[in-house]
Amino acid sequence: MKRDIITSAIGIVVLTLLCGILYPLVITGISQVAFPGNANGQQIKVNGKLVGSKIIGQQFATQAVKHGKPQVDNNGNPVTNPDPRYFQSRPSATVPPYNAAATAFSNLGPNNTATEQAIAANIQAYIALERPYVPGLTAAKVPVDAANSSASGVDPDISLANADIQAHRIAAVRHLPITQVQALISTHTHGRGLGFSGEPGVNVLALNLALDRLNGGQ
């Protein structure tokens, strides 16, 4: 008994040093030397200014202004409108959307009216933004990833079907040939892991940055 207590007391401290201090430090050391870009979150800078992480999604919207005053909701979070010049990310359940400092699921059940209402609202917003450029867009043609909120709330990707629909708006608003927008989409599409694991996705931030570079260069 006494021997067990002594060994446990020493053991928990020594093993904490080994597994809780030494091990993470070694991993950090190797990572910072071998993969500094990844280890620090694949930060993207434009003109030296940080604008995001390549693998964390963000909201491409502007704050609504009424009577010259930026609008906030009851909780003090900004009221936003999607920016039509950019591809839009998936719906996010965090508060405010794409809050990468407090990620959250929507936790909406499969048979709940609250879920149906949330999905219907997402569909409505999507159609309102895209139908002017894609006549005949109905709820049944909205890709599921555009209507359902992601798991992390900061999903960096959208599906190819989703990007293809939005391409029409981007081409019109930015006065670009649709083929050029489609070519950009395929440049910023990642495939499946090892060719089979997971699904292809379009990285929205990278795609939008490429669009800005294109317009800036014209």
Add this chain to the structure above:
Amino acid sequence: MTFLGWLTIFLFAGVLTAFAIPLGGYMAAVYSGERTLLDPVLRVPERLLYRVLRVHPERGQDWKAYAKSVIIFSLAGWLLLYLILRTQTLWDFTGLNPMGFHSAPWNVTFNTTSSFLTNTNWQYYGGETTMSYFSQMAGLTVQNFLSAGVGICVAIALIRGIIGRSGRSLGNFWQDLVRTLLYVLLPISVLVALVLVFQGSIQNFSHYLGFNGLTGLPQTIAMGPVASQEAIKLLGTNGGGFFNTNSAHPFENPSGFTNFVEMLAVLVIPASLVFCYGKMAGNRRQGYAIYSTMMIMFLGACIVAYIAEAHGSPAQHAAGLHTGVIAGSTGGNMEGKEQRFGIAGSAIFDVVTTVTSCGAVNSAIESFTGIGGAVPFANLSASEVIFGGVGTGLYSILLYVVLAVFIGGLMVGRTPEYLGKKIEAREIKLVVLGLLITPLAALFSTALATASHAGRASISAAATGPQGFSETFYAYLSQANNNGSAFAGYTGFIQPNAGNVGSHGITFADLLGGFTMLFARYAPILFALAVAGSLAGKRVSPAGLGTMRTDNPTFVVLLIGVIVLVGALTFFPALLLGPIVQGLTGHLY
């Protein structure tokens, strides 16, 4: 459903087996004291640790001594973890609390401490809004290693009891623990962590990144030493995420490739232990029989979950969505799922982490369809013996094996024997107690939480109708099985806003959950060790003509039957009230 989705399921099963067989052989060598590949590097630190811990590894322990060491060591771990979590700001001098987070209140900390000690990793807190880097590393990561280590030690002790030819010794707990950490968990964790960083996980001690995004909206991105914790979280089937959204977060699980690697990391040790058992027992076919049992049930669960999720949910259909496969989208129930994993990658991950005690999630289980959500329920109801947690899975299924041998013995009218050892009344009593104590804890806690006002306070507002019961039932089923995955709308810890000042817990859920986890972890461990002790001293009689074989397909069928029967008889009424009702109706509540 797509061809590649199906391919992923079967390819995964193949790759897992290809990794598990050699690793199982290696682990058998580690626990039999034979020379291994890593001896030249690890012999010196191993001896050093024995000296520091004042351990005499050659001294064998009988089951009571072994159990005493397990319990006292766990108690020490509980106290230190609670202390570290409650004194979070005291460690600010290390520079590992860049956001200046305060400690969570005592009730949440009680739950969290019990949760990580028991390999559950149930989380009533959000990682990136509560924990300093120091707490994540020196507190939670450490117990990710140690709770996994203790589970493996108990499994090895039970194996030694079953195969032991002489005396009552089950080995030495301290030696088993040190060898598990040095020879198994640490080396593989280093490997997995580096693969994750190579693929895009983060590993740093920076302040959270604050900036204005492309359109000028402010965004803050949480940072931290993620990969090191992620690796052992999966490998030790712990499952507690660095971030609130766990393995759905792009920093924890950046791509389809890492998703595959992570699923392998979860199952590789539980699967290897089965082969390790076959090798240590000197009869590999015993391992193959158990492995087949597990694999059949695992594949069944994957297939059901994939079909259900690819079909879409009633809420989607009511809103007018088309959930079939179209060009550029695989459709399905994408609520609470990430684009890069898709339906198949989410469904398989969910099965992988609920058959084991991992409980990591890469999608929101609460948003799974009724039948898709019934799959994790069923996995938990099978007491996590389909691979199961590291160690816990093997010792639990070995209890089921003994039970199946007993039932088989009754059917053919012979004294039941397992590997030449007679199974008698004492063993069967211990086995049944060991198997029924977890379901008992789950159902009792669910009933208490459903029947009381304080318990119902945890149900989320959106979870109307059967979903509310599902949330509650899942919470206690998961905590009793030391799994840790959640219908995450069920709350115990309210955080009004970012930062946790002013946060509080729902004390009822925190405490009931904490006690459920502790009871349902340590009681079965004691029964498993008692079974080991009881078998260890028995004489081995040679197999005769009438001996029932435990390494052929007939026995696999019998074993599956016993597991399904026990699980179904215990849980079916409760399952009907929640997920099955939802799965069978297209009705919205």
